[in-house]
Amino acid sequence: MTPSIKNLQYLVALKKTNHFSNAAKECFVSASTFSAGISKLENDLQVKLVERDNKNVRFTSAGNRITKQAMSVLAEMNVLVSTSNLDFFESEITIGVIPTISTYILPNFLSNLTHSHPKLKVSFKEDTSENLVKHLDQAKIDFAIFAFPYELPDFIESFQVFADPIYFIQHKNRKSKVIDNGSLLMLEQGHCLRSHILQNNEISTKHISNFSCTSISTLVAMVDTNIGVSFLPRMAIDFGILSHYPNINIDLESTKAKRDIGVIYRKNNPQEENIKKLAALLNTD
Template structure:
């Protein structure tokens, strides 16, 4: 049989009020429709639940048993339906996101703030990780989607370009190239720079841009904050994407646009092909598609020459 919440509510109302007219009014339906509900329920159960006469409505022994069942089942059913309605209306839910640290720090704070303000009941989980880890977390279903640099995702993943950024040479004002308005790759290669570890999306993009040549290394570091400290201390210059400039004190350092053979770094949305995102995740993705490219353009407008 298919027991509906409507039938349970009608049964509970009649068991409580012992009157068809009042129970029908309580359920906001006509008495004939209410009587049909009870009759169909008894037929489906193959049991008489109420003893009726012209004056009284009483529960039968089977009705007493069913009342105990309904008293346990109905609150759980109502709770489950309410929970589902909360998810569908985006009052509750969970969105897990992986992204490159540069994307998180430079682009996502305002987007996340907008999302949280609109959907305060939805839990956000963030993973600021490397490009390789972004792919792995999506592939293992640890996150709903990732924001990363362009990659070869494989047959099981979908990659969608949302925006792109370009690169800057960051140095002290005393560096020989500090007064240039824009730099070409041939001008940069003779100068030692601070590079990033080989798994970094920044390093991979820069290495691919000069292959088969190589950069002259001052030091190799793992993250932008370290590079910023070293450049600030005069250890050497570095090359970073637009999204990484917020780590550097540009009041005392110079950031000069660079023209590379592969000039733009794509910023992409990465998802599983076989995944159906939750309504909450779909809403966050909609916000990314609407806002991400605009956020990059706004950031670029603060750095003339980009």
């Protein structure tokens, strides 16, 4: 049976005082309660920890080893308690983020974080939407910066911050805005931007090119060669991704597709309100 923290504390106190009555006083319990706790610990661990008579207390070799380990366990428990009492904005957190957002939103987000919460230590984990949901389930991240709509499992809560319109782009030599069959360049399967583009009810699978791209940068480069057409989220355009591509035109009237930007986190998270405060710093407007 797993020993209790209380009985481990009794053992460490006994090692410190080498006296049952004094150790009991230090733990603010009666001598009989203290003695019973040590006996219970020995029973749980199935090992003799101390040899006692009317005058002396002798720790066995196993008792010495276990007392040393108990001190380490109690020290870690103190760290755990201290961590739980630590102000959220002075702690260390890990934030997940999808690749189609990270490049364009993190610089401004980090600047806002540093200004608003200078004592908060943040690390980022970039991954697909599907994997970030798994990381939340496994408590590997505290929350994730996400794009919606996305079908989330029941244990996940979402908070949306702002809308990110998605605009049609094409090479300037291509005059028609009609999407030919097989001409629509998309990110490969697994990127939620792909499904967000398909929200436009004028697009069907027959329009999608046989070529797929691993990143938005690659997608833009392919449009620049006039291989096909595509769509870009406003945050990528505002970031300047097209600054080196003067031959690409943006149709600012094509606003039939969009995505919403926000965060996801586990339901009943005690830091929900603090997570929402950080999420508000995502807004670049």
